[in-house]
Amino acid sequence: MGNGGRFRRFHGCVMIAAFQKLQSHFVMRGINVCQLAGHNPNQVFDKNTLRRRSYSTSTFHKTAQLQPELSVDLINIMEQKLSVIENRHAYLQAIVNQVDALPEEYFTANKELKKLRHTIDVVTELRKKHKEIEGLKLLIAETQDDKDMHQMASEEMGQASEEEKHLRYLLLKSLLPKDDADERDCILEVRAGTGGQEASLFAMDIFKMYEKYSQKKGWKFDVLDVAESDLKGYKEACAAISGADVYGKLKFESGIHRVQRVPVTEKAGRVHTSAVSVVILPQADQVDVHLRNEDLKIDTYRSGGSGGQHANTTNSAVRVTHVPTGLTVAIQDERSQHQNKAKALKVLCAKLYEMERSRADASRSRLRAEQIGSGDRSERIRTYNFPQGRVTDHRVGITSHSIDGVMQGENLDTFVDALLLQQEMDAIASLTSKQ
Amino acid sequence: MKSSSFARPSLSSILQPVFSLRPKHGRPIICSTILPKPHTPIYLRPPAFQATLSELKKWHIWAKNQATSVGSTFSDLDNGPDSTLLHRELNWLVEDALEQPAILLPQNSRNNYDDATPLSIRACLDDLYKLWKQRIEERRPFQYVVGCEHWRDLILSVEEGVLIPRPETEMILDLVDNAVKGNEELKNGLWADLGTGSGALAIGVARILGLGCGRVFATDLSPIAVAVASYNVERYNLQDRIAVRLGSWFDPLKDVQGELSGFVSNPPYIPSEDINGLQAEVSKHEPRLALDGGANGMNDLIHLCNGAASMLKPGGFFAFETNGEKQSKFLVDYMHTKVKGSFYGVNIISDFAGIQRFVTGYRA
Numbered sequence: 053m054g055n056g057g058r059f060r061r062f063h064g065c066v067m068i069a070a071f072q073k074l075q076s077h078f079v080m081r082g083i084n085v086c087q088l089a090g091h092n093p094n095q096v097f098d099k100n101t102l103r104r105r106s107y108s109t110s111t112f113h114k115t116a117q118l119q120p121e122l123s124v125d126l127i128n129i130m131e132q133k134l135s136v137i138e139n140r141h142a143y144l145q146a147i148v149n150q151v152d153a154l155p156e157e158y159f160t161a162n163k164e165l166k167k168l169r170h171t172i173d174v175v176t177e178l179r180k181k182h183k184e185i186e187g188l189k190l191l192i193a194e195t196q197d198d199k200d201m202h203q204m205a206s207e208e209m210g211q212a213s214e215e216e217k218h219l220r221y222l223l224l225k226s227l228l229p230k231d232d233a234d235e236r237d238c239i240l241e242v243r244a245g246t247g248g249q250e251a252s253l254f255a256m257d258i259f260k261m262y263e264k265y266s267q268k269k270g271w272k273f274d275v276l277d278v279a280e281s282d283l284k285g286y287k288e289a290c291a292a293i294s295g296a297d298v299y300g301k302l303k304f305e306s307g308i309h310r311v312q313r314v315p316v317t318e319k320a321g322r323v324h325t326s327a328v329s330v331v332i333l334p335q336a337d338q339v340d341v342h343l344r345n346e347d348l349k350i351d352t353y354r355s356g357g358s359g360g361q362h363a364n365t366t367n368s369a370v371r372v373t374h375v376p377t378g379l380t381v382a383i384q385d386e387r388s389q390h391q392n393k394a395k396a397l398k399v400l401c402a403k404l405y406e407m408e409r410s411r412a413d414a415s416r417s418r419l420r421a422e423q424i425g426s427g428d429r430s431e432r433i434r435t436y437n438f439p440q441g442r443v444t445d446h447r448v449g450i451t452s453h454s455i456d457g458v459m460q461g462e463n464l465d466t467f468v469d470a471l472l473l474q475q476e477m478d479a480i481a482s483l484t485s486k487q
Numbered sequence: 488m489k490s491s492s493f494a495r496p497s498l499s500s501i502l503q504p505v506f507s508l509r510p511k512h513g514r515p516i517i518c519s520t521i522l523p524k525p526h527t528p529i530y531l532r533p534p535a536f537q538a539t540l541s542e543l544k545k546w547h548i549w550a551k552n553q554a555t556s557v558g559s560t561f562s563d564l565d566n567g568p569d570s571t572l573l574h575r576e577l578n579w580l581v582e583d584a585l586e587q588p589a590i591l592l593p594q595n596s597r598n599n600y601d602d603a604t605p606l607s608i609r610a611c612l613d614d615l616y617k618l619w620k621q622r623i624e625e626r627r628p629f630q631y632v633v634g635c636e637h638w639r640d641l642i643l644s645v646e647e648g649v650l651i652p653r654p655e656t657e658m659i660l661d662l663v664d665n666a667v668k669g670n671e672e673l674k675n676g677l678w679a680d681l682g683t684g685s686g687a688l689a690i691g692v693a694r695i696l697g698l699g700c701g702r703v704f705a706t707d708l709s710p711i712a713v714a715v716a717s718y719n720v721e722r723y724n725l726q727d728r729i730a731v732r733l734g735s736w737f738d739p740l741k742d743v744q745g746e747l748s749g750f751v752s753n754p755p756y757i758p759s760e761d762i763n764g765l766q767a768e769v770s771k772h773e774p775r776l777a778l779d780g781g782a783n784g785m786n787d788l789i790h791l792c793n794g795a796a797s798m799l800k801p802g803g804f805f806a807f808e809t810n811g812e813k814q815s816k817f818l819v820d821y822m823h824t825k826v827k828g829s830f831y832g833v834n835i836i837s838d839f840a841g842i843q844r845f846v847t848g849y850r851a
Binding site for chain 2: 351352358363364
């Protein structure tokens with residue numbers, strides 16, 4: 053593990069540099085350099101390495117070496133934020149404590165308080181730590197003559213400032229803009245794009261990849277609808293994935309996934325390029341999207357006939373139309389009409405929710421547009437090159453040389469983690485640039 | 488399964504003692520008639536048989552070819568199933584019959600399972616051939632083949648002699664749900680599902696009423712239906728809230744006359760002369776008793792309509808399924824003229840295909 057050790061240190065440097073300069077792309081370029089250096093890429097990008105890079109609090113707590121130095125600018129910004137947060141918290145607390153507060157006021161204040169709770173805890177801790185450090189400074193100044201006391205105080209000082217750093221980092225994390233949808237379950241849609249039959253075979257492979265990945269994560273993967281192609285690939289497939297933070301983990305999978313390989317149908321052995329589009333939507337319920345039954349039209353799109361006792365059919369397909377937007381979702385693979393309808397509604401709600409979110413995003417600052425996964429679904433995000441056995445994500449410039457591992461859902465974390473990391477770096481960058 | 492006009496003389500022999508002297512705890516059927524033993528759906532049978540992967544693959548390919556060869560023949564002939572639908576049914580048969588159905592799915596065809604791998608199945612290989620042959624050659628309904636019907640969020644056991652619940656009928660439960668919402672009296676009252684067949688509506692209603700005081704009677708003229716409905720009731724552990732009674736329409740409910748808070752029914756409503764022209768799955772396999780509504784198909788609906796006036800208590804809710812616009816309008820007209828003043832809030836509701844399928848209302 054000689055190499056591993058070197059890399060770990062290297063990563064540490066990269067991180068510190070990134071935190072200081074607050075330039076997200078630096079990190080990613082840095083990683084690319086590692087890879088170009090010609091080391092076994094599987095080892096470089098194994099799960100552990102990435103986890104180490106993912107700034108988990110435990111890592112930072114334990115490995116002083118990896119503690120990021122926050123830039124002075126950033127610390128100043130956060131100091132300013134401290135009092136803003138405290139004032140806001142006090143204001144909300146006052147509303148909640150008011151006996152005659154309007155129910156609506158109370159509700160919204162309470163909701164915001166809940167969101168602030170974690171941050172305010174960290175702020176309180178940080179204030180305490182500041183006081184402690186002040187006290188220790190005083191003590192150090194006063195104990196110039198008492199060598200033992202002086203040393204003890206200095207030691208404690210060292211520890212306290214380490215803890216302060218850690219708390220600052222926690223505060224930074226809690227200040228970063230968070231997507232409320234991250235904790236939601238998601239809907240996965242995979243569609244074969246250019247490339248005919250080969251594209252639909254790859255669509256099936258990609259769909260299966262997410263299924264295996266979900267199994268590995270302990271998430272529930274529920275197939276909603278599959279439209280098979282002639283070669284038994286998938287023209288279109290749709291699934292509901294549920295578990296902890298599913299949307300937050302998978303949201304950057306949206307986009308065009310390109311495949312380069314020799315199709316099974318290709319006799320001459322030429323490599324073809326085809327594409328599959330993936331869409332990840334946060335799940336929502338009827339309440340989230342203010343869906344009213346009056347706005348729904350449900351029909352069976354079956355060819356005429358008297359129905360009822362006249363017909364015995366196992367076809368219980370249902371099409372749900374949201375009249376105001378004209379969105380329609382049809383589901384046919386379930387064995388009862390009720391379940392087809394429930395699934396169609398699930399997909400419809402997710403689509404409506406996404407529409408609402410993108411409306412809100414457009415009116416929001418440029419923040420999101422600059423981030424990865426700007427939501428542009430026509431963006432080519434990843435290439436799966438089978439002849440070379442590699443998968444490359446074009447947004448973070450990371451390549452995994454274990455294409456089988458990725459397709460089996462085992463090495464997909466390589467990309468998922470890197471994208472989450474980049475999201476965090478981007479968020480930090482925008483936090484400072486906003487000031 | 489249901490009709491007041493059928494087999495009156497033989498009824499007495501079935502009906503005799505309505506109350507048993509030795510009621511067995513937890514058994515909803517209180518009747519001395521020996522009921523037929525219901526079949527267990529394939530998916531609930533133990534995986535007691537084995538076949539190798541190659542044998543199953545061979546069967547699967549054969550079955551797929553059978554399905555493909557049908558093309559649009561059946562649908563052209565009598566609106567029966569086409570190949571696409573049969574392929575989907577075949578997937579479901581695999582799902583029900585194999586312990587590891589995924590192994591036969593097309594996406595796993597590239598996985599290298601050993602062809603000699605023995606796999607556990609819930610029906611022997613010969614039966615799988617036989618069952619699919621029945622489906623294709625005899626047009627035996629798929630639900631009888633696998634012994635169950637997925638209906639709403641339920642999986643109901645069905646077999647020959649019991650009407651297979653239709654997707655349209657699912658909506659009756661939405662209508663009941665709407666009526667019961669915010670109406671504690673209905674929610675905690677006595678309900679009835681007349682001509683219950685597999686017990687679908689009775690089970691659905693009982694689940695809507697929930698754990699309160701609400702109780703449901705399910706009646707049917709057919710002993711097979713009573714046996715199958717009882718089996719389904721027990722499978723959903725509702726024997727304490729649903730009583731299945733053998734007999735024609737309201738006959739077994741004399742003890743609760745005028746006390747019902749609600750009742751639902753999907754009675755036979757197809758005009759006699761139309762029966763033979765129905766798709767083969769229905770006309771050749773499903774019980775005529777559950778389909779034939781007499782000359783204009785209205786015999787039983789009219790009977791139920793008259794009964795509703797005496798069985799329901801004031802404010803009580805009813806929902807019927809009908810053959811469509813003509814029957815629904817006839818029924819509403821009948822309520823407004825022949826049994827004038829008995830009902831209010833009478834409404835016609837369309838199914839998802841846009842056919843005016845249901846008539847609902849309240850006892851005045």
